[in-house]
Amino acid sequence: MQLGADRVVVRVPATSANLGPGFDALGLALGLHDEIEVDLLASDEISVEVVGEGAGQVPDGEEHLVVRALRHTLELAGAPLTGLRMRCTNRIPHGRGLGSSAAAVVSGIVAARGLLADPQALDVTAMLGIATEFEGHPDNAAPALRGGATVAWSGPHGPRAVDLEVDPRVTATVLVPDTRLSTSRARGVLPAQVPHADAAFTAGRAALLVEALARRPELLLDATEDRIHQDYRAEVMAGTAELVRALRTEGFAATVSGAGPTVLVLAAERQTAGLDRLLADLVDGMAGWRAWRPGIDVTGAVCRSGSMDQAFGTVAGRA
Numbered sequence: 001m002q003l004g005a006d007r008v009v010v011r012v013p014a015t016s017a018n019l020g021p022g023f024d025a026l027g028l029a030l031g032l033h034d035e036i037e038v039d040l041l042a043s044d045e046i047s048v049e050v051v052g053e054g055a056g057q058v059p060d061g062e063e064h065l066v067v068r069a070l071r072h073t074l075e076l077a078g079a080p081l082t083g084l085r086m087r088c089t090n091r092i093p094h095g096r097g098l099g100s101s102a103a104a105v106v107s108g109i110v111a112a113r114g115l116l117a118d119p120q121a122l123d124v125t126a127m128l129g130i131a132t133e134f135e136g137h138p139d140n141a142a143p144a145l146r147g148g149a150t151v152a153w154s155g156p157h158g159p160r161a162v163d164l165e166v167d168p169r170v171t172a173t174v175l176v177p178d179t180r181l182s183t184s185r186a187r188g189v190l191p192a193q194v195p196h197a198d199a200a201f202t203a204g205r206a207a208l209l210v211e212a213l214a215r216r217p218e219l220l221l222d223a224t225e226d227r228i229h230q231d232y233r234a235e236v237m238a239g240t241a242e243l244v245r246a247l248r249t250e251g252f253a254a255t256v257s258g259a260g261p262t263v264l265v266l267a268a269e270r271q272t273a274g275l276d277r278l279l280a281d282l283v284d285g286m287a288g289w290r291a292w293r294p295g296i297d298v299t300g301a302v303c304r305s306g307s308m309d310q311a312f313g314t315v316a317g318r319a
């Protein structure tokens with residue numbers, strides 16, 4: 001396949017995975033975005049400028065995660081990359097459980113698609129498959145691509161995802177510490193097996209969560225219970241575990257966001273005033289933590305290439 005454009009601009013949302021019981025399956029896109037501008041070069045130079053999160057920390061060349069995903073996608077499409085100049089404006093904090101690595105990978109894949117002469121050749125399912133090769137699990141990549149809430153799974157034909165309904169009364173609040181924890185470390189403390197009773201309990205809650213998100217926010221507290229990953233992870237995120245416990249005791253549906261250490265609180269709109277009062281007590285006394293309510297992103301990844309805009313989420317109509 002041929003390249004068609006020489007410049008793309010891509011925007012991808014942060015994501016909160018698991019939502020409690022939906023380990024490696026459920027995810028929600030948040031209104032906090034990374035943006036990249038990519039210009040192809042005729043030479044083989046790779047130059048990366050990073051502004052915001054990760055500046056001075058992530059690689060500035062071939063090893064940059066966005067470049068790796070972009071190059072890999074173009075190779076798969078049969079249109080190998082020569083060189084590029086890329087500017088990244090990063091707003092998603094790294095190593096906090098807000099899907100920064102998935103956003104980077106999805107940015108690279110979506111940018112590569114936008115550079116192709118025939119972008120339609122790469123559909124959302126194919127992009128999810130490539131993202132999952134990098135991430136190892138599809139739960140962040142699916143909402144990063146599609147926006148809203150998704151359930152993703154891997155079957156004989158590779159990763160797939162479907163969109164879930166989200167009641168407009170549902171709000172998402174994140175409590176983000178200034179300390180990082182890599183996803184691989186937080187996966188490393190999980191056991192190879194869990195008791196059958198805990199698996200059964202958690203599967204039931206994940207099923208209930210689909211209904212709670214769609215139209216029964218009053219069920220969110222019960223529906224976000226989990227027994228297969230959060231307790232095991234408490235040893236590497238004590239402050240997170242304590243916050244989740246304190247919030248749940250007060251009736252709020254708090255979970256570990258992704259692999260942590262951020263806390264996600266799902267609440268019905270009418271609960272948010274009470275939540276804010278509680279957070280003023282809890283979080284304001286905890287050095288290094290900040291709380292914010294970024295909104296739920298329903299647009300997913302957006303790509304501008306030439307005069308064409310393409311989005312993969314609910315606003316633009318899903319591909």
Ligand SMILES: Nc1ncnc2c1ncn2[C@@H]1O[C@H](COP(=O)(O)OP(=O)(O)O)[C@@H](O)[C@H]1O
Binds near residue numbers: 034058095097098103
């Ligand atoms: N925008 C980005 N550009 C380059 N690398 C990134 C970017 N975002 C994340 N990464 C890489 O991914 C790592 C964080 O990934 P991970 O441990 O999975 O945490 P997270 O929960 O933030 O996805 C960062 O330390 C960095 O190496």
Ligand SMILES: N[C@@H](CCOP(=O)(O)O)C(=O)O
Binds near residue numbers: 023024100139186260
């Ligand atoms: N299901 C994964 C999700 C990781 O999300 P991240 O935002 O922390 O990368 C897990 O729980 O390990």
